[in-house]
Amino acid sequence: MSRIGKRPISVPQGVEINVTDENYVTVKGPKGVLKQQLPASMGFEREADVLTVVRPSDNREHRSLHGLTRSLLANMVIGVTDGYQRILEISGVGYRASREGKNIVLQIGFSHPIRVVPPEGVTFEVVDRRSANEPQAVIIRGIDKQVVGEEAAKLRGLRPPEPYKGYGIRYRGEKVRRKAGKTGKTK
Numbered sequence: 001m002s003r004i005g006k007r008p009i010s011v012p013q014g015v016e017i018n019v020t021d022e023n024y025v026t027v028k029g030p031k032g033v034l035k036q037q038l039p040a041s042m043g044f045e046r047e048a049d050v051l052t053v054v055r056p057s058d059n060r061e062h063r064s065l066h067g068l069t070r071s072l073l074a075n076m077v078i079g080v081t082d083g084y085q086r087i088l089e090i091s092g093v094g095y096r097a098s099r100e101g102k103n104i105v106l107q108i109g110f111s112h113p114i115r116v117v118p119p120e121g122v123t124f125e126v127v128d129r130r131s132a133n134e135p136q137a138v139i140i141r142g143i144d145k146q147v148v149g150e151e152a153a154k155l156r157g158l159r160p161p162e163p164y165k166g167y168g169i170r171y172r173g174e175k176v177r178r179k180a181g182k183t184g185k186t187k
Contacts, residue, residue: 009070083141094107
């Protein structure tokens with residue numbers, strides 16, 4: 001059996017999970033509501049506050065969908081209870097971010113500032129840590145793990161970290177391999 005698929009999902013107090021016949025799942029919790037269509041071939045068993053995903057056979061397709069279905073459902077439960085966040089660090093001379101209502105304005109080396117509008121259910125927070133010799137940070141928060149990750153990837157894609165001086169936008173904890181610059185010609 002799938003090691004991930006057979007792990008039970010604990011459902012905390014205050015979380016409601018509704019599954020229709022076509023496996024359209026709705027998860028309600030303190031932070032909001034998530035809806036998603038899961039593979040129709042998978043089954044669910046609920047005992048008190050524990051939910052498990054059951055596959056109908058050991059068919060190759062069912063084996064591959066078993067762990068995926070469990071992970072998607074567990075991510076939905078975590079999202080409506082705790083939420084998700086990604087932290088991006090902005091480093092570089094003159095590189096900075098500021099809030100403008102719900103939006104953020106990035107000055108990252110272009111001739112113009114870039115305004116980024118958050119999608120529905122996502123919030124931005126700008127943390128200024130320049131005094132502690134740390135780069136400025138942008139925190140992306142939301143209840144949908146996929147949307148938060150996509151938004152973080154879009155922001156990072158605006159100015160990925162470059163290998164010579166390390167300037168750009170990177171994930172917190174991301175290691176950037178540094179390259180040596182050109183060396184002068186000696187006679």
